[in-house]
Amino acid sequence: MTQPPRSPWVDRAIAAALALGFVALLLGTAGDLGYARDEGFYFNAADRYAAWFQLLASDPRAAVAPRAVDAAWSVNHEHPAFIKSLFALSSHYLHKKLGLFAMPGTSYRFPAMVLSGLGVALVYLWGAAARGRVAGLVAAALFAMMPRYFYQAHLACFDAPVVTVWMLCAYCYWRSLRDGGTLWPLLCGLTFGIALNTKHNSWFLPIVCGAHAAALELRALITREDHEEPRRRALAALGAMALIGPPVLIATWPWIWRDTFARLREYALFHLQHDYYNMEFLGVTYWTPPMPRTYAPVMTAATVPTITLVLAALGLLSAARTRLGFPLVSLAARLGLGDSIAWVRSRIARPRRPPADPAATELLWFLGIAAIYAAWLSPKTPIFGGTKHWMTAYPFLALFAGTAFAAIARRAAIALRRAGRDTVRAHLGRGPLPVLLLAAAVIAAPVVETLHAHPFALSAYTPLVGGAPGAATLGLNRTFWGYTTGSVVDYLNAEVPQRGTVYIHDTLWPSWEMLIRDGRLRRDIRGVGTVAGADFALYHHEQHMLDQAYQAWVALGTTRPAHVGGLDGVPVVLVYRATRLPPAARPTPDGQPP
Amino acid sequence: MRWGRWARWGFTLIPVLGLAELGGHVYASHRAPRFDDWAAVRAPVEALKQPGDLVVVAPPWADPLARRALGDALMPLRDAARPDESRYPAAVEISILGQHADELAGFREVARQERGKFLVRRLENPAATRVAFDFVEGLRPARVDVRGTEPPLTCPWNPSARVVAGGLGGHPTFPAARFECPGGVFFNVGVTVIPDQHFRPRRCIWSHPFARGEIITRFHGVPLGQVIRGHSGMSWFVERERKGAPVTLTVRVNGDEIGRATHRDGDGWAAFEMPLGAHAGATEAQVEFAVSARDYQHRHFCFEADSR
Structure with missing residues (x-):
């Protein structure tokens, strides 16, 4: 079917609107989200990098001196520098110089929010370019409305940014194959370098793109299609990744300007030999291999809206049917198996040649999912990151979902039109209403689930497992990173006596201090690192951290939490109050004395 | 078609x-009920609970919500961090979402009240055993002394010691009231709570062994039943790596050794039972719990015991 030509400016305007809308939503919801443990490390690193950038501006020669470089960039050098540099620049220029943000913490988070907005926009652009505007729009909405991604998109961390940068590199590779020329391969190399300097998830990019190029070769061998131009384009993109990516990484990460190979080796080994942290899964805390192989698929099913996954599965199946049939039938014919697969040909495979797609779009999307999830088939792959470590696969899930939705919307319109030439249904089939209604029905649950989960998204689960209560009963991880302190600041501000002490449990010191710098937490409240002698104790529930609650019981003389924060009746963060303190000024909500 | x-x-x-x-x-x-809805369980629990009854919540994740609503009087530390359910004549189960407590599977329902989303039941324990003496409850200076053997040393009672807690990945809280031994803060005897292999709380007597010899906690004037029964364990973080030396708990009554329980890493919260033989039924016995290990490094040993 020939599609009418579309104005690229309309797509760009839609993409910009999606990006702006998503960033605005993130900014609007950041105020009640506490700071995650890892953000604390990156605040500290960003401040050190900001000081170096200032030195670079004032005295470039001094800034590039090895001692100055190492002093700044050795901080948190187990992770690359690009995103933390953006945090630094945003904090320094947008907050301290321009005063754009009400809270300093938001200024650190802002670059990740922008990159997340760009990620949503890119899903739209890719979906629209490959499968039409409806596909792009629904894909973008389903991607943005994944509760865990929405949470991560707020944070001054790398997990949401690397999703965007990873996808951007894959997109540039795809455009290289589709459009040819020199611009897209160059951009592919450049974005690969940025991805390398964002997070080590980028190491999967050459695997995915290389496997994609190899698969195209194989397909050409089987179908005997002319493959010279696609091969040249793929090699150009892969060559650019190899030649431009590493120099970009080195150029933009000052820590590896010296002792480059030794430091890169140290960086790689840190992640290849990463410590195993504790993570609860189905009631068991895993802390050492073997890790459960079902973790990634079960957690994906439990946390990504089901409608999104079903649509993605339909899109994937449809693509497999369309794209695999012809090469497989061709292969069977070449192997002399034509007669024996006649039944399969008649029932499943389409013997006709699929529509031309030199970039093999769905194959690239599929590899973007499969290569990432394959890592969790190994029982040695750590699971402590929850779902965030395979989030780079989520845009491709969304793109498949958007594609499936567009196909369903077309079927709906056709079905309505066939219902009768002059009937109301036929009239409806020719307008946008069916698509809008279908989209509303599909997007409603992800939107409601995502917004409802905030600010407890790491505690949120889909109805498939019974929501947050069902997941708690199943023994799925309820929270990590200690960020839910942000949900009890009102209680602490009201109840902690002047210069009172609070054991901050899993909240990192810089994350706690950022709440104070933001003005969300009273300045006189003192965080302490032990429950012994504390007036109040926080407890962020993780199964393996229950001993922290028990320490509080003995030290504070009570098993009774004075305050509870959580989602849908499931406790996530508890506040214990020492029995030696005078009773609270106000009664607890149940009317009982505290 | x-x-x-x-x-x-x-x-x-x-x-x-x-x-x-x-x-x-x-x-x-x-x-699930909202947090503040839990106030509604107070009335049925107070109506059904009799002295000595245990209060249990199903599913277990809702336990903090019941503790918040009912407070320490109805859900004291002793019960929240109980060694097991065998001593309780009955339990009041607060149930939501259709869940029931596995540990009460053998109990018989004798009463129930429904209140909104809550089902509160009183369940009798058909196999409850009467405890003659609880050594954790009895850890008081009036009846207990603590000493080491190599070298001989005494560990005086301090009712207002500095509370010490290990924080993340650290040791359990050492309470203000404890016997303090020379050699460092780890060498003390006091009542604390450790996480077992399922991270459930277990209230017990902290008794970190010395480098040499035994650390002995001696109880005077103990009324005895037929056996001394108890559990031993360590914070699961310490023993799950299975790298530490075994710890031996030797129990003596009036100077006679009645049994030994050896705790090996990975055993978790492990039960022991020692028949009292000729000492059974004594009204005032002297009972010693001696803890030793051939390598005392990271031996965060803790035990509870009773006579029944």
Whole structure:
């Protein structure tokens, strides 16, 4: 079917609107989200990098001196520098110089929010370019409305940014194959370098793109299609990744300007030999291999809206049917198996040649999912990151979902039109209403689930497992990173006596201090690192951290939490109050004395 | 054609699924009681609970909500961090979401009240055993002394010692009231709570062994039943790596050794039972718990015991 030509400016305007809308939503919801443990490390690193950038501006020669470089960039050098540099620049220029943000913490988070907005926009652009505007729009909405991604998109961390940068590199590779020329391969190399300097998830990019190029070769061998131009384009993109990516990484990460190979080796080994942290899964805390192989698929099913996954599965199946049939039938014919697969040909495979797609779009999307999830088939792959470590696969899930939705919307319109030439249904089939209604029905649950989960998204689960209560009963991880302190600041501000002490449990010191710098937490409240002698104790529930609650019981003389924060009746963060303190000024909500 | 019609309208399944998920979300998110709803369980629990009854919550994740609503009087530390359920004549189970406590599986329901989303039941324990003496409850200076053997040393009682807690990955809290031994803060005897292999709380007597010899906690004037029964364990973080030396708990009554329990890393919260033989039924016995290990490094040993 020939599609009418579309104005690229309309797509760009839609993409910009999606990006702006998503960033605005993130900014609007950041105020009640506490700071995650890892953000604390990156605040500290960003401040050190900001000081170096200032030195670079004032005295470039001094800034590039090895001692100055190492002093700044050795901080948190187990992770690359690009995103933390953006945090630094945003904090320094947008907050301290321009005063754009009400809270300093938001200024650190802002670059990740922008990159997340760009990620949503890119899903739209890719979906629209490959499968039409409806596909792009629904894909973008389903991607943005994944509760865990929405949470991560707020944070001054790398997990949401690397999703965007990873996808951007894959997109540039795809455009290289589709459009040819020199611009897209160059951009592919450049974005690969940025991805390398964002997070080590980028190491999967050459695997995915290389496997994609190899698969195209194989397909050409089987179908005997002319493959010279696609091969040249793929090699150009892969060559650019190899030649431009590493120099970009080195150029933009000052820590590896010296002792480059030794430091890169140290960086790689840190992640290849990463410590195993504790993570609860189905009631068991895993802390050492073997890790459960079902973790990634079960957690994906439990946390990504089901409608999104079903649509993605339909899109994937449809693509497999369309794209695999012809090469497989061709292969069977070449192997002399034509007669024996006649039944399969008649029932499943389409013997006709699929529509031309030199970039093999769905194959690239599929590899973007499969290569990432394959890592969790190994029982040695750590699971402590929850779902965030395979989030780079989520845009491709969304793109498949958007594609499936567009196909369903077309079927709906056709079905309505066939219902009768002059009937109301036929009239409806020719307008946008069916698509809008279908989209509303599909997007409603992800939107409601995502917004409802905030600010407890790491505690949120889909109805498939019974929501947050069902997941708690199943023994799925309820929270990590200690960020839910942000949900009890009102209680602490009201109840902690002047210069009172609070054991901050899993909240990192810089994350706690950022709440104070933001003005969300009273300045006189003192965080302490032990429950012994504390007036109040926080407890962020993780199964393996229950001993922290028990320490509080003995030290504070009570098993009774004075305050509870959580989602849908499931406790996530508890506040214990020492029995030696005078009773609270106000009664607890149940009317009982505290 | 019938099949063709189904295929043509098959797309409707997708919006139906989307709306079903929305409905499922609304249902799941409203299914459990809100935090403040838990105040409603106080009245039925007070009505059903009799002295000595245990209060249990199902599912276990809701336990903090019941503790918040009922307070320490109805859910004291002794019960929250109990060694097991065998001593309780009955339990009051607060149930939500249709869940029931596995540990009360053998108990018989004798009364129930429904209150909104809560089901509160009183369940009798058909195999409850009477405890003659609880050594954890009895750890008081009036009746207990603590000493080491190599070299000989005494560990005086301090009712207002500095509370010490290990924080993340650290040792359990050492309470203000404890016997303090020379050699460092770890060498003390006091009542604390450790996480077992399922991270459940276990209230017990901290008794870190010395480098040499035994650390002995001696109880005077103990009324005895037929056995001394108890559990031993370590904070699961310490023993799950299975790298530490075994720890031996030797129990002596009036100077006679009645049994030994050796705790090996990985055993978790492990039960022991030692028949009292000729000492059974004594009204005032002297009972010693001696703890030793051939390598005392990271031996965060803790035990509880009673005589029944």
